[in-house]
Amino acid sequence: MASTDAQVSCSGMSGIWILKQENCTVMVSPSAFFRAHSLEITSGAEMAQTNTVGFVGAGKMATAMAKGFIESGLFHSSNTFASCPANWDSSEIQEAGVTVYDENAQVAEKVNILILAVKPDVVKEVLQELSATIAKRNLLVISVAAGVAIESMEKALEKPARIIRVMPNTPALYPGYGACVFCPNSICTSEDAALAEKMFSSLGFCSQIDEKLIDAVTGLSGSGPAYVFTFIEALSDGGVKMGLPRDLSTKLAAQTVLGAAKMVTASGTHPAVLRDAVASPGGTTIHGLHALEQGGLRNAVINAVEAATKRSTEMGKGK
């Protein structure tokens, strides 16, 4: 929804909105408010009513995004579709209310936004299969495939199409916790970019970037949840080694990562400053940090991002 200085208490585009500003409370109808302020109506509620989204591929990333979009209220489950081979277990995405077909064309015929959530080596084949429908229905095509460049997707289609390359991550399953970047192709309009921003912001952090940066994003936030799960598991193992029950240890480890991440995002303070505030002179933390340096934690994490980035670039070659 367009922002104003007023606090707006509302639910959806129907009924009455209560606006509070400088001790003044006004009740208005949503449409009157938008007319009075010459604003375009682009709320999540309107998007949910007017846009239909389809996922080609009903795997882990499609399920996370579909659940996130529905949970955030951006898309109604009745406007959300997916396709995958008949032998794929799509029960999780169906439980979120998504209608699943086993023909990709059935989805492409129903939606105005088509999200390619298949493995990178299948993207070209799917684009060729749906090329005529994409052109006929002027679909906005969004790809989340790692390493697959916009140029190679354009080449796979018979006619120019609006394509947006996105790199999300699986925490998008919980709206607010995803991290995502997007790059529109040259044919996309500013409205297409705004739509992508609205869609992926509903899942968490979202930023438009130059395509040349997307392999590095893939190596950092695309693959990053796996690094963090490994860290949480190791933290929990440490607790267990020191005598904590596994369940308590894992809860403490996960909450510690969540809390530390919150401090970085909420304060905007450099992580090194926050780390210093935990490490008392001669105390426990500095002994722990020394052990981490001896184990090469930072070196290992930097190497992980570098290796995954290189792999993403390599996967794009020859496609």
Ligand SMILES: NC(=O)C1=CN([C@@H]2O[C@H](COP(=O)(O)OP(=O)(O)OC[C@H]3O[C@@H](n4cnc5c(N)ncnc54)[C@H](OP(=O)(O)O)[C@@H]3O)[C@@H](O)[C@H]2O)C=CC1
């Ligand atoms: N998982 C992650 O954390 C992230 C993944 N991505 C990207 O998301 C994409 C999907 O990854 P992910 O969800 O992990 O993979 P999954 O293997 O979980 O899902 C892929 C889905 O595509 C289906 N599929 C295969 N071929 C076709 C086809 N021709 N038409 C329709 N559906 C098909 C698969 O079915 P079947 O296996 O039966 O063939 C499966 O349902 C990848 O390109 C990946 O790079 C991006 C960011 C993060």
Ligand SMILES: O=C(O)[C@@H]1CCC=N1
């Ligand atoms: O491992 C992969 O290739 C995908 C892309 C980013 C996260 N998972």
